[in-house]
Every structure is written in structure tokens, then in C-alpha cells.
Amino acid sequence: MGLLRDIAREHKTVSLVGMAKNAGKTTAMNYLIAQAEDEGVRLGVTSTGRDGESVDVVTGTEKPKVYLTEDTLVAVPAGLYDLSGAGLEILRMTEFSSPLGQVMLCRVAEAGYVQVAGPVTTAGQRRICAEMLAAGVDLVLIDGAIDRKSIAAPDASDAIILSTGAALSRNMTKAAEETGYATELFGLPVLEDAAAREAIAARPDRLLAIGSPAGGAAGGALAVPLEMKTGLRAGARIREALAVFDKAEAGGGARADKANEGGGGSRGGASGADGKSGAGMFYIYVPGALTDGMLSGLEPKTLSGAAFVVTDPTKIFLDRLNYKRLKARGLRIFTMAGVKVAAVTVNPTSPEGYSFDSGEFIEAVRAVTGGIPVIDVRM
Amino acid sequence: MLASERTKRELGFLDVLSRVRPRSPFGKRRMDNLMPYMPGDEARLEGELDRLERMCRVSLSHRQEWEGLAAVFHAMKDVSATIERSSHETLSVVELYEVKALLLQMEESRAIIAGMGDGWPSNLTPAAADGLLDLLDPEGSRLPAFYIYDQFSEKLANLRKEKKDKELALRREQKKLAEEAEARLGIKLSPKFDASVPRSETEKLAAAESSPLLQVGGEDFSSVTFQLRLGAEGRRLTAEADTIGALVEDEELAVRKRLSKEVAKYAPLLLKNCRVIGDADFVMAKTDHAIRHDCVKPGVVRIHTLRLEDGRYLPLERLLREKGQDYSPVSIFLDEGVSCITGANMGGKTISMKLAGLVALMAQHGFFVPCKSAFVGLSSSAHILIGDSQDMQKGLSSFGSEMEGLGEILSKSGEKALIFIDEIAGSTNPAEGRALTKALIGYLSKRPYITLMTTHFERVAEGAGVVNLRVHGLSSADFDRLSAELRNAGINDRIEIITRFMDYRLERVNGGAEIPKDALRIAEILGIKREIIDGAREILEAQAQ
Numbered sequence: 001m002g003l004l005r006d007i008a009r010e011h012k013t014v015s016l017v018g019m020a021k022n023a024g025k026t027t028a029m030n031y032l033i034a035q036a037e038d039e040g041v042r043l044g045v046t047s048t049g050r051d052g053e054s055v056d057v058v059t060g061t062e063k064p065k066v067y068l069t070e071d072t073l074v075a076v077p078a079g080l081y082d083l084s085g086a087g088l089e090i091l092r093m094t095e096f097s098s099p100l101g102q103v104m105l106c107r108v109a110e111a112g113y114v115q116v117a118g119p120v121t122t123a124g125q126r127r128i129c130a131e132m133l134a135a136g137v138d139l140v141l142i143d144g145a146i147d148r149k150s151i152a153a154p155d156a157s158d159a160i161i162l163s164t165g166a167a168l169s170r171n172m173t174k175a176a177e178e179t180g181y182a183t184e185l186f187g188l189p190v191l192e193d194a195a196a197r198e199a200i201a202a203r204p205d206r207l208l209a210i211g212s213p214a215g216g217a218a219g220g221a222l223a224v225p226l227e228m229k230t231g232l233r234a235g236a237r238i239r240e241a242l243a244v245f246d247k248a249e250a251g252g253g254a255r256a257d258k259a260n261e262g263g264g265g266s267r268g269g270a271s272g273a274d275g276k277s278g279a280g281m282f283y284i285y286v287p288g289a290l291t292d293g294m295l296s297g298l299e300p301k302t303l304s305g306a307a308f309v310v311t312d313p314t315k316i317f318l319d320r321l322n323y324k325r326l327k328a329r330g331l332r333i334f335t336m337a338g339v340k341v342a343a344v345t346v347n348p349t350s351p352e353g354y355s356f357d358s359g360e361f362i363e364a365v366r367a368v369t370g371g372i373p374v375i376d377v378r379m
Numbered sequence: 380m381l382a383s384e385r386t387k388r389e390l391g392f393l394d395v396l397s398r399v400r401p402r403s404p405f406g407k408r409r410m411d412n413l414m415p416y417m418p419g420d421e422a423r424l425e426g427e428l429d430r431l432e433r434m435c436r437v438s439l440s441h442r443q444e445w446e447g448l449a450a451v452f453h454a455m456k457d458v459s460a461t462i463e464r465s466s467h468e469t470l471s472v473v474e475l476y477e478v479k480a481l482l483l484q485m486e487e488s489r490a491i492i493a494g495m496g497d498g499w500p501s502n503l504t505p506a507a508a509d510g511l512l513d514l515l516d517p518e519g520s521r522l523p524a525f526y527i528y529d530q531f532s533e534k535l536a537n538l539r540k541e542k543k544d545k546e547l548a549l550r551r552e553q554k555k556l557a558e559e560a561e562a563r564l565g566i567k568l569s570p571k572f573d574a575s576v577p578r579s580e581t582e583k584l585a586a587a588e589s590s591p592l593l594q595v596g597g598e599d600f601s602s603v604t605f606q607l608r609l610g611a612e613g614r615r616l617t618a619e620a621d622t623i624g625a626l627v628e629d630e631e632l633a634v635r636k637r638l639s640k641e642v643a644k645y646a647p648l649l650l651k652n653c654r655v656i657g658d659a660d661f662v663m664a665k666t667d668h669a670i671r672h673d674c675v676k677p678g679v680v681r682i683h684t685l686r687l688e689d690g691r692y693l694p695l696e697r698l699l700r701e702k703g704q705d706y707s708p709v710s711i712f713l714d715e716g717v718s719c720i721t722g723a724n725m726g727g728k729t730i731s732m733k734l735a736g737l738v739a740l741m742a743q744h745g746f747f748v749p750c751k752s753a754f755v756g757l758s759s760s761a762h763i764l765i766g767d768s769q770d771m772q773k774g775l776s777s778f779g780s781e782m783e784g785l786g787e788i789l790s791k792s793g794e795k796a797l798i799f800i801d802e803i804a805g806s807t808n809p810a811e812g813r814a815l816t817k818a819l820i821g822y823l824s825k826r827p828y829i830t831l832m833t834t835h836f837e838r839v840a841e842g843a844g845v846v847n848l849r850v851h852g853l854s855s856a857d858f859d860r861l862s863a864e865l866r867n868a869g870i871n872d873r874i875e876i877i878t879r880f881m882d883y884r885l886e887r888v889n890g891g892a893e894i895p896k897d898a899l900r901i902a903e904i905l906g907i908k909r910e911i912i913d914g915a916r917e918i919l920e921a922q923a924q
Contacts, residue, residue, distance in 0.1 A: 081471070081472060081473050082471060082472070082473075087527075088526070089525065090472070090473065090526065091523075092524075093456070093477065348575075354599045354600060355575060358575075378575070
């Protein structure tokens with residue numbers, strides 16, 4: 001029994017995602033790899049494309065190196081092969097290219113440090129993961145985005161491991177709460193209302209106002225696209241739509257907050273869609289990012305009149321305090337696809353030269369992450 | 380035959396080439412260097428066409444092997460530059476891997492080809508390179524994986540083992556020291572042998588600072604990070620592991636040098652194999668194209684002629700197929716002298732002309748042709764004169780650019796030229812245009828060229844050495860049915876309906892027969908006002924009298 005065994009039992013591919021730059025993702029990666037060796041979990045290791053991250057190919061300073069043990073499978077671009085400290089048997093030259101040459105699938109023949117870089121595209125990433133799993137690894141670890149907002153595609157892996165640390169804030173409570181906020185967003189309920197889902201799937205690129213009838217039967221939802229040339233106009237359109245919903249409610253329709261009563265708050269799932277309440281639901285579907293600006297100037301009364309739907313939790317760009325305030329006034333958000341958080345790793349030391357007490361920090365993070373395993377990567 | 384890119388484009392040959400798809404980089408390079416067969420090369424061309432015929436039979440009788448071979452070719456990477464470099468440079472591990480992967484693919488190709496029997500031309504089979512493959516595959520696994528394996532050198536295997544032993548010993552030493560530190564100082568070190576001690580724990584801090592087991596790695600306002608300090612034994616092991624590590628690298632380099640030299644020995648054979656595979660791949664692509672488009676082997680004759688029966692202009696046939704329509708084949712027989720295609724508008728004159736050119740180009744580049752049968756006498760060059768929107772963009776008037784093009788063609792054409800001219804002088808005044816056309820025909824008919832032109836001008840195709848080919852057009856169409864169908868059709872449908880009733884075949888007419896007046900009929904069908912059509916007819920009658 002062990003952390004990696006547990007994760008490998010539930011998931012086949014896991015992305016390591018940082019809470020912020022320097023949150024200790026590389027330390028966490030090395031910890032997880034060492035842990036996997038101790039537990040006898042055979043790993044595949046790859047990384048997502050690193051567009052925008054400056055990489056010094058010569059010194060390799062920015063590109064994290066990980067220590068890999070024998071028989072681990074790893075994605076390495078041809079251009080980095082000779083820089084590897086480990087002995088790598090080339091198993092296959094893939095058709096995926098990267099800025100550092102074609103990506104090769106390798107087996108570690110002699111343990112050592114390796115600079116990992118996988119395919120840039122999500123499709124390529126999925127293919128190489130599938131190949132590693134077919135070759136017999138227990139779990140593929142993807143060195144993912146450097147901060148949670150830049151996860152390119154949450155569907156590239158089955159789950160994520162969120163990497164947080166003292167680098168987030170000099171204030172330990174704040175660092176813990178930011179981490180808790182991120183896990184809360186990842187844990188937002190997935191929209192279950194079949195009628196509304198169908199209406200969104202039909203026009204996934206449009207800002208939509210959706211009225212879904214009681215019971216949420218397929219084909220039953222009425223979706224009205226809201227004209228939106230730019231994100232700046234979206235806020236005004238949302239305010240107008242909410243005002244219309246408010247009137248509709250006065251004329252006999254049920255308010256979404258009432259429909260969701262008994263659902264146990266925002267984590268309680270889309271109970272309004274299960275038909276028990278006997279009333280319909282109103283939704284605003286936001287195709288891109290949901291920002292603070294879009295929700296500014298909303299009346300608390302209208303805010304609770306409809307639930308928001310985003311494609312996935314990484315599209316929520318609301319400030320933590322603003323989210324808290326709006327949530328208290330009735331804001332509810334559903335996602336079309338959720339992101340599972342398999343574990344949270346914490347690094348109590350910041351590269352800026354300060355650290356938290358490891359035990360206290362872990363406790364603070366545990367208190368706000370609702371039962372997700374929390375690990376100190378320095379131990 | 381020599382032909383400009385523009386001629387190849389206008390005649391549809393580039394379009395055809397874009398649909399011939401070799402799989403390997405070698406086949407693609409072979410196709411990029413495609414050269415035509417010139418007059419005098421008849422025997423070589425016949426050899427190539429015979430080979431293609433053989434390949435068609437192989438392709439049809441060994442479908443599965445054929446597809447398998449195509450897949451192997453598709454996966455190949457061009458490493459000929461690496462092979463060439465092997466004679467004077469040491470190849471990297473990645474390069475050695477690529478050479479090995481190519482060797483395995485060559486071997487796989489050989490096995491598949493062997494399974495296709497005697498039909499496969501022997502000069503399209505790559506040679507065996509087992510010796511080199513054995514060297515690069517010391518485990519004999521024949522898997523496309525590569526590493527500087529221990530089997531390459533006993534010395535390397537021993538050094539690696541020695542290095543690993545030192546590293547394990549170092550690890551044990553570190554663990555021992557870490558345990559000692561924990562027992563003596565009460566500080567538990569991480570797996571990376573470091574630990575952070577809060578400044579609040581002053582006693583522990585003081586003990587750690589004074590202990591020879593630890594050294595300070597970093598500190599901040601709240602804590603100090605300590606690292607394990609290696610003793611003399613640990614330092615010795617580290618130094619030894621580093622020394623052996625350098626020896627391992629030296630030996631790996633020696634192995635790579637040795638293997639690179641072996642690759643260099645095989646370089647001529649490997650490079651020849653790359654060319655053979657390029658040839659085989661390209662011939663396979665031509666075969667696939669011939670089968671897919673129902674092409675036949677053209678007969679090569681030693682006189683300058685071009686005769687095709689039921690030919691199909693492939694670019695148009697494809698467009699029609701996409702719309703669910705059939706292409707109606709056209710037969711054309713051309714000898715030296717001038718042949719003029721006359722006849723109805725919308726009668727496919729230009730397409731028929733292009734068809735003749737496409738068949739000639741395909742045959743002379745060693746392709747099968749889209750006909751029921753064809754005989755080709757080789758031409759030295761091919762030229763086409765046809766209106767081109769690109770010239771208009773350059774600011775030339777249509778007549779100006781046409782005359783410029785004509786001048787160039789006349790100066791470049793030599794013996795056995797093949798010339799295509801589309802509606803020359805159609806944009807200038809009819810009297811001068813007709814005179815110019817007639818004089819041009821007179822000039823060309825005395826030259827050793829095959830010329831095919833389309834024209835609207837009456838009575839220009841007369842005289843010795845001039846053949847008049849007329850499009851059947853709507854002359855034998857059932858007009859009652861045609862008008863019935865057209866009655867309720869929209870403008871787009873009308874064109875399609877006319878297309879269906881059009882007979883595109885060419886018939887040879889003796890003498891300067893009258894050109895059918897289908898233009899007015901078609902204008903009428905397409906809904907031009909009755910008043911205008913009747914007016915035009917009256918004018919024609921008045922002129923005739």
C-alpha cells in the first residue's frame with residue numbers, strides 16, 4: 001500500500017500541475033518518482049509542451065531534470081538525448097515533433113537524470129501515454145502546466161496532482177486558502193441536466209442563456225445565443241439575460257436557487273436537474289473564461305436566478321475573495337467536464353528564501369482541501 | 380519531351396502528379412527528379428512500361444503484401460545524409476538507432492517482396508545487409524530499439540557494473556551516516572539527505588551546526604537547511620564513481636566509433652538500397668494511380684503520332700464524379716500537321732485538346748494513360764497557348780500576352796514538337812483574327828510538328844495537312860426532351876442539363892465544312908431574350924444572302 005499504488009489503482013495517467021511558478025513542481029515530480037520506486041510502481045514519464053516557457057537548451061537551467069530509475073519509460077526529444085545523464089534505450093522514434101526535435105519513446109537502461117519533454121499536442125500526449133501503458137507501465141506521470149490556469153486540456157489525463165508551496169504567498173494562511181480555492185474549483189459539480197447539456201453541445205462556442213424544463217428531458221431546453229463580439233460585452237449581456245430570467249420567474253417559473261434547495265450547497269450536485277423539485281432551471285453558459293469583469297455589477301437578486309456553466313474548471317478566472325463574496329450571494333457554477341484531483345503536494349520552502357513549518361502548513365492545507373491526500377514532498 | 384511548368388499545369392499533368400503518392404522519402408525524391416523520355420528513348424520507355432504492367436499484376440494478385448510494403452515504406456526516414464557522414468564522423472546514439480531502424484525496414488521489405496513471388500522485378504529489390512544488422516543488434520532481438528548495450532563491449536559491461544557498485548556503496552555509506560545523524564542529533568534526513576531545522580529549536584540547531592555529520596546548505600529567517608557531509612570514505616567513493624563514469628563515457632564513444640566505421644563500410648550498399656527503394660516506391664505509386672484511374676499501357680511507336688481511343692481528362696473526370704456525373708470519353712487521332720477542333724460552345728473543345736496533351740505527357744513520363752487504348756510517338760517538346768488569368772494580373776492585355784506566348788512557342792519548337800493552341804485571336808476583331816489564324820495554320824501545317832488547335836473561325840481549317848475535327852455537340856440531341864427538361868429548371872440546372880445532352884465526341888470532317896451555329900441555340904436555352912436571339916438570326920440570314 002502507498003500513495004502511488006492508490007493513485008495507479010484509480011487512474012492510468014496523472015498530470016502534475018503547479019499552483020504557481022516555483023510552487024515546487026519539480027521537487028514534487030522527483031518525490032513522486034522516488035516514491036513510485038519505493039512502492040514498486042513502474043512509471044511512464046512525459047511532459048506537456050512548454051510553449052512560452054523559456055528553455056536554455058545548453059545549460060538546461062529552466063528545463064527540469066528528474067532522476068529516473070531503470071525500466072521507467074520516458075519521452076525524450078532527439079535534441080536532448082545526448083544531454084541525458086541516464087542511459088536511455090531508444091524504443092521508438094515517434095511521429096511527434098517538438099522544438100527540440102522528434103520525440104522518442106525511451107526505456108531507462110541505467111538510472112540517472114533525464115530532461116523530459118513529450119509531444120506538444122494533446123492528441124500526441126494521449127498517444128504516447130497509451131503506448132507507455134501498452135508497454136506495461138502501471139501509471140503515466142505527466143509533468144504538466146506550471147500553473148493551474150494554463151492547463152491546456154484537462155482531458156489529457158485522468159486526474160491531476162496539484163503542486164502547491166510556500167512560493168504562493170509569504171502568508172501561510174493565504175497560501176493554504178489559495179490551494180483550497182483551487183481544489184474547490186476543480187471539485188465543482190459537473191452539469192447533469194441532459195437538456196441543458198444537449199443545448200450547449202449544439203452551440204459550444206456561443207454565450208447562451210438556457211431555460212431547461214423540469215425533469216431536464218433531452219431536447220427540452222430552450223437556448224438563446226447572446227450576441228457577444230468581445231468579452232467586454234459579455235457582462236452586459238449576462239446582466240440583461242438575468243433580468244429577463246428574473247421576470248420569467250415572477251411570471252411563474254421557478255428560480256434556480258429554489259430548485260436547488262436541499263441540494264446541500266454548491267458542492268451538492270445539480271439537484272435542480274434531477275426533477276424532484278418539479279421546477280425548471282435557468283443557466284448562463286460561458287464558452288471561454290469566466291472573469292471578475294463579467295460578474296461585476298450584478299444584483300444579488302438576479303445573480304441567484306441562474307446557474308453559470310463553464311466548459312471546465314480551468315476556465316474560471318475569478319479572484320478568490322470575489323468568488324467567496326459572490327458565492328455567499330448565491331453564485332453557483334457548473335462545469336461541463338470536471339477535473340479530478342488525486343493528491344495535493346506541498347513544499348513548505350520557497351525559493352525566495354523563506355519557509356513555513358511543514359507540519360503546520362500541511363494541516364492548514366488539509367483543512368481546506370476536503371479529504372484529498374496531502375503530501376509533504378520534502379520528507 | 381521538354382515542357383514548361385506552365386504547360387504541365389495547363390495540360391493537367393501537375394494535377395495528375397499531385398495524385399501520385401510515393402510513401403517513402405526516397406520515392407518522393409525519385410518523383411521530384413522525374414525526367415521525360417525523349418525521341419530515341421523508345422526502347423527504355425517500353426522497358427519502364429513493361430515493368431509497370433508487371434507491377435499491376437503483382438499489385439492485384441498480392442494485395443495484402445502490397446499494402447504491407449507500402450506501410451513499411453511510409454514509416455521510413457531519410458537517413459542517407461547520416462550514412463554518408465559515417466565515413467568521416469562518429470554517429471550519435473540517435474543516428475545509430477535510425478540506421479538500425481532503416482536496416483530493419485529494408486529487411487522487412489525484402490521479406491515482403493520475397494512473398495510476392497517472381498512477378499516482382501528483381502531490380503526493385505533492396506540487397507541484404509545482414510552483417511551490419513547483426514552488429515547493430517547484438518541481442519539478436521530484431522526489434523527497432525537501440526542503446527549502447529553491454530554486449531557491444533565486455534570492457535563497457537565491466538565498467539558499468541563497477542560504477543554501479545560504487546554508487547550503491549556510496550548510497551549505503553550515506554544511509555549509514557544519515558542513521559548516525561538521526562541517532563546522535565535527533566534530526567531525520569529526507570531521501571535526498573537534507574533536513575530543515577527551525578530556528579526556534581535552538582538546542583537542536585546548535586548540535587547540528589557543531590556536528591561533523593552535517594553542513595549548512597541554506598538558511599532563512601525561520602529555519603536552517605542542513606545537508607549530509609560525506610566522510611573520507613564517502614568522498615573516495617564519489618571520486619571513484621566519477622572516474623569510472625568518465626571511463627564508461629570513453630568506452631561508449633569507442634563503441635560508437637567502431638559501429639560508425641562498420642556503417643561506413645556498408646554505406647555504398649545502403650545508399651544503393653535507398654535508390655532501389657525509391658524506384659520501387661515510385662513505381663508502386665504509379666501502379667496504384669494506374670489501377671485507381673483505370674489507365675492502360677500506351678503503345679510506343681517510332682513515328683510521330685498521337686492516337687487515343689476513349690480518353691478521359693482526369694482532372695475533369697474527378698470533378699464530375701464528385702457531382703455524381705459521368706465523363707464521356709473522347710477519341711483523338713493526331714499526326715504531324717494541324718488539326719482543328721471546331722464546334723458547339725460548351726462542346727468541350729478545350730478539354731479534348733488538353734486530354735491529348737495530358738495523354739502525351741503521361742506516356743512520355745512513363746505512366747499508363749486514361750484511355751481505352753493509345754499509341755504514342757515520342758515528341759521532343761510540348762507547348763500550350765491558352766488564356767491565363769495570371770497574365771491579366773501582370774497587366775498584359777489578353778491579345779498582347781497571347782501574341783507574346785505565340786512568339787515564344789514558335790521560336791522554341793523544333794522537330795517533333797507537340798503544340799496546343801486554344802482559341803487564338805478570339806479577343807481581337809474577327810476579320811484580322813481570322814486572317815491571323817488561317818495564316819498560322821498554313822505556317823504550322825508545313826512544319827514537322829503535331830499541332831492541335833481549337834477555333835471558332837469559319838473556313839480556316841482548309842488546305843493540305845489540315846484536319847478538321849468537329850464536336851458532335853447537340854446536333855443529334857433529342858430537342859423535345861431537352862426543352863421539356865429545361866422548361867422548369869433554374870439557371871444552374873440548365874447548364875447541367877445541356878451538359879447531359881451534349882455529345883462530346885469528335886468527328887473528322889473533310890474540307891472546310893461549315894461550323895454549326897450552336898451558339899444561338901445555347902444562348903436561347905439559357906434564357907437570353909427572344910428578341911435578341913431572333914435579331915441575331917435575321918442578321919445571319921441577311922449576311923448569307
